[in-house]
Amino acid sequence: MRAPLSALLLLTGLAACDSTPGQTDRAFTADGQIIAMSGGAGGAANACFTCHGLDGGGDGVAAPRLAGLDAGYLQKQMEDYASGLRPDDAMTRIAKALDQKGRREVAAYYASLPAPQTQMPATAPAPTIYLQGDASRGIVACASCHGADGQGSGQGGNPQIAGQPVAYTLEQIGRWKSGERRNDPRGVMAAAVKSLSDPEARAIASWLSTQPASPAPASAAATGSASVDAAARPAASRETRRPYRSDGA
Structure with a gap:
């Protein structure tokens, strides 16, 4: 017996709305290091290490060092990229491809890395x-x-x-x-x-x-950072056009 057209359309709609991560997506977002090395569900084109280096030290030119930075700060920036509050063609695409858990985990991973040693002697006084x-x-x-x-x-x-x-x-x-x-x-x-x-x-x-x-x-752990309290809210619930709602530098 052929199913009614309305039932088929309903099933198709439900399938299209199912956003449950598949087995592959779950594997590539298992933890922050895997996300950083694989790009997570966004694929290899979104792999963090391609710009920020295997050690999180950046490329020495335009891609900043992430290793050893405050976890709360890093997570907040990821949330701001995802919401468009901090616009950037590459980073907005990368942050949006991750869910909130993935953004939190990759931030914690980079915060846990040792800060690389600078290769230039700090001899001049501060301006x-x-x-x-x-x-x-x-x-x-x-x-x-x-x-x-x-x-x-x-x-x-x-x-x-x-x-x-x-x-x-x-x-x-x-x-x-x-x-x-x-x-x-x-x-x-x-x-x-x-x-x-x-x-x-x-x-x-x-x-x-x-x-x-x-x-x-240690006091800068993500769970203790005021910036993460804001980052933990869904992006849609935040007023992204009002600068005083966010932080960063």
Whole structure:
């Protein structure tokens, strides 16, 4: 007996709506390391190591170091990429291909890796603009949030920025200035870099690249980070157009 057309259509619709991960997807998202090396359900094109290196140290140019950064900060950035709050063609695609559990696990994996040693000697003093800012131009001292040596505060909203490539740091400063990146708390980063001159920005980026990276402190675990409390909410429930709802740097 032939099934009624309406029943067939109903079964087809239910099958199309079934988003349960298959056995292959589950295998490739078993833990953060597997996701980083395989790209998870998104496939090999989304494998993190292709840009960030097998050790999470970045490519020394445009792809930043992830190893040893605060887990809460890394997870928050993944959530912001996925929601579009921090737009980036490659990272938005990669973050969206993972579910919330996958984004959390890959963040925890990179946070657990040892921070690579910088190969450049840190001989020059920190730029004055980094340490003191310039109140006359509304520039807040970078050190007030990220520490005198760029090691951050150990909390997700004030991450370690030492040991990152010059080109990456300059690109982020440019994105803060233009408004392309806006996932900072209450617009702090956008305001801080608004009046920076190009030579000042380059001096900061160059000096930070020579500073040694260090592991995130134990107190910066994802479960204890305020940024993760926001990241744990479904992206659709967050007001992604309001900068004060997010954090990052």
